[in-house]
Structure formats: C-alpha cells, structure tokens
Amino acid sequence: MSLKYAVLGVLDARSMTGYELSQFLDGSTGWLWAANHSQIYPLLGRMVEQGLVVGVDDARGEQRRTTYTLTDAGREDLLGWVAGIHPPGRDNDAFALQAVFLDMVPGSSAAQVLREYAHRQRAAADLARQHADQLAAGETPLIRERLQVRPTTEHEAITRLKATVFAGQAAVATARAEWAEAMLVALAEVGRLHMDA
Amino acid sequence: MSLKYAVLGVLDARSMTGYELSQFLDGSTGWLWAANHSQIYPLLGRMVEQGLVVGVDDARGEQRRTTYTLTDAGREDLLGWVAGIHPPGRDNDAFALQAVFLDMVPGSSAAQVLREYAHRQRAAADLARQHADQLAAGETPLIRERLQVRPTTEHEAITRLKATVFAGQAAVATARAEWAEAMLVALAEVGRLHMDA
DNA sequence: TTGCACATGTAAAATGTTACATGATTAT
DNA sequence: ATAATCATGTAACATTTTACATGTGCAA
Structure with missing residues (x-):
C-alpha cells in the first residue's frame, strides 16, 4: 500500500511521467520509498482505473510517453492515509x-x-x-x-x-x-x- | 533468505518442532525475525530436502509432531552466511x-x-x-x-x-x-x- | 462439553525483485 | 555509428500476509 502513497505524494508536488517517477523512486536518490519501474508502470495503470490519477498522452516526436497528474480523488485518498494511524509494518532486520x-x-x-x-x-x-x-x-x-x-x-x-x-x-x-x-x-x-x- | 538463517540459528541452540519455531518467530516475543507458521512449515520441508535439518517424527499420543535438528551441513551454511557481507535489504520506512x-x-x-x-x-x-x-x-x-x-x-x-x-x-x-x-x-x-x- | 493450547498443513493474494524485451532520442 | 539516456512494458520468481482447513490433548 505504501508505494501507492509514495506515488500519490510525489505527484502532488508535480505531474510526472512513469519514467520520471521510477527515477525518483529508484533508491539512488535517497528518497523515502524505493521501487523498480516494473512495479510502477502497472501501478499507474491501476491508479488510472481507480481515478486517483489521470494519464495524458504527451508524445515527444515518435517517443511515446504519458504524464500522470493527481486527481481530486487521488489527493483525498492521500490525505486520508497521511492523517490515519496505521499498524506497524514488519521490522525484520x-x-x-x-x-x-x-x-x-x-x-x-x-x-x-x-x-x-x-x-x-x-x-x-x-x-x-x-x-x-x-x-x-x-x-x-x-x-x-x-x-x-x-x-x-x-x-x-x-x-x-x-x-x-x-x-x-x-x-x-x-x-x-x-x-x-x-x-x-x-x-x-x-x-x-x-x-x- | 534471512528467514532460513533465522530458523537455522534458532535450531543451532536446540532442536524444536515447527510449532515451537513458529511461536518463537511469531513477533510477540520481540525476537529478531518474525514469520507466520504458514511460511515455516513449507520452509522446514525444503530444508529437510536440502539436508540442512533433519526431522524426527516424535508423536505424543495420537498428536503427530516432528522435531527438527540442525545437521552439520545446516550449521556450515549458517556460519557461511553469518561470516559473509551481504547487500543491504530494503529500508523503505x-x-x-x-x-x-x-x-x-x-x-x-x-x-x-x-x-x-x-x-x-x-x-x-x-x-x-x-x-x-x-x-x-x-x-x-x-x-x-x-x-x-x-x-x-x-x-x-x-x-x-x-x-x-x-x-x-x-x-x-x-x-x-x-x-x-x-x-x-x-x-x-x-x-x-x-x-x- | 466447551474452549484453549498444541500441532500441521494448503491456498490465495499482495508485494517485491530480477530478468527479458522493445524502440526512440540525443550526445559523442 | 554507437553508446547512453529516455520511455514503457511483461514474465518469472521469491517473499510475505491472510485466510482456509483439520485434528489431538487437556483443563474448567
């Protein structure tokens, strides 16, 4: 679940393509949540279906790409999660x-x-x-x-x-x-x- | 992989049944690695196949149970892992x-x-x-x-x-x-x- | 006799990693 | 031209969680 909110949280700052998102979350940036692009692309698809983000086709030349933007529903979902108290995850070390x-x-x-x-x-x-x-x-x-x-x-x-x-x-x-x-x-x-x- | 070594490490101290192991690793004990019994029973089966542990059938009355004991190969595997340097796991928080x-x-x-x-x-x-x-x-x-x-x-x-x-x-x-x-x-x-x- | 602790499993789903696969654009 | 970066996906596998499923032994 957290990956979803990591994505929503980044998109709340600005719209991004899946590629930009996956770079942001690729671990080398020292950001708070790391994930591979193979997780992100399918997730973005599901989030579009759920109406949390919208994907705008934004091809540069022949290079196809999609820029994702947070919807009001997506922002609401994010705020609900941020304000909530969640059970602690596994802390296996x-x-x-x-x-x-x-x-x-x-x-x-x-x-x-x-x-x-x-x-x-x-x-x-x-x-x-x-x-x-x-x-x-x-x-x-x-x-x-x-x-x-x-x-x-x-x-x-x-x-x-x-x-x-x-x-x-x-x-x-x-x-x-x-x-x-x-x-x-x-x-x-x-x-x-x-x-x- | 770590669960395997958590199990080997516990069995190094003493032999246990799958049930005892799953209680030890159930998170409430504050031990270093938590796992459900649904992970442990199949793992013990695989570890027997690999010769890392042996399972001795040790029924109490009609109640069937199996006590698992570390083999030399299992101990060797454990020591190799403990002495080795491993890539850091995910620290998504x-x-x-x-x-x-x-x-x-x-x-x-x-x-x-x-x-x-x-x-x-x-x-x-x-x-x-x-x-x-x-x-x-x-x-x-x-x-x-x-x-x-x-x-x-x-x-x-x-x-x-x-x-x-x-x-x-x-x-x-x-x-x-x-x-x-x-x-x-x-x-x-x-x-x-x-x-x- | 009812419920709790003992004891062992399987199944389904979610999550995460690694590998495979393809093609366009840009800088050298 | 050729390599790096941009861009997007799928497939296979491993791990973890939750739920389903069964049966014994013992104590209140």
Missing part, C-alpha cells in the same frame, strides 16, 4: 539477525561485517543530512513546486517539518552505525572469541 | 513516508500520528532493553542451551556480544521515538499549519 550470531564466527570476520555495516550507515546518515540541509535551503527537486500552492506564511513551517523528517532518518542511521561500533568495541575488549590463525 | 506529508493534514491529526508512533517505539525500546538484560543474566529461553556447547571461558564474551545486539535495537527504537518527538516539537513551535476548527 537482517543485520540484527546476523549480528546475534556473530559469536559463532572468527573475530576477524565478525569485525569485517560490523565495520562494513557501520560504514554503510554513516554514509546513509550523511545522505539524509544533506537532504535535510537542501530541503531547508529550498533546493530539493520538489520543494519549490510544493510550496507554490501553499501560502507564504506556511513555507517556513512546511520546510522545517520536512527537514525534520530527513534529520530523523539521519539520526536513526547514526544510531545504527553506533550500534555496530559498540559491537566492535565489545568484540575488541573481550578478545577474539575464536583464534584467527 | 512507511512512517518516514507518512511523516514527510504530515504538513498536508490538520495539526491535530499530525500530532496524533506522531504521538502514536513515538509511543510504539518507546515500547519497542523497552522490550529490547529487557531482552538485553535477560540475556546478560542468562535468562532468555535459548542462551543456556547455546552456552552449553561453548567453553566456559567464552561465556561472558558471548552474552556480552548478544546483549549488545539487543541494546542496539533499543537504541535505534529510542532514536526513532525521539525523531517523532522532534517532529512534535517542530509542529508545536511553528503553530498549527491548518486550523483545526
């Missing part, structure tokens, strides 16, 4: 699972796993912090479009709230990195559980 | 997605969503902290069985590492709760974005 068995393997392997994870989480935290800063400066690809339809008096509040979301993501990623680093410290202090040689 | 659109709805709704989330994360953090404490005291359902097959000199190191895993989970959940609380503060400071009346 593959790293935690691996970490709890790390005492079974040589200390050098365990340390490698932990360092790699910590490194990735630090990188994720940096990305999120950058995003928060860009948002606060009004430099993200969508924030200007979003603000255009809102009263100027609200602009500061809106950017502040959105920036807090990404700052929070950064804080969580940092907590995760510190977690792995705490395990590295524990590993070093107690000495190698298994001889490496 | 439905709360973050909802949070970034919270400026679109009345402040009272937004505040409710944030309070509910913060409350849940505090509860999750408490559970993880409790688990860490129980682990350190050797009181979790599996830690004693696990330690039985390990030299006494390693016991402290093993429990310390495992406790750190759950302490880390608690820290991450706390970071998430603080995230939501930071958004509540931002919401209050900038005033209601929408009039509630």
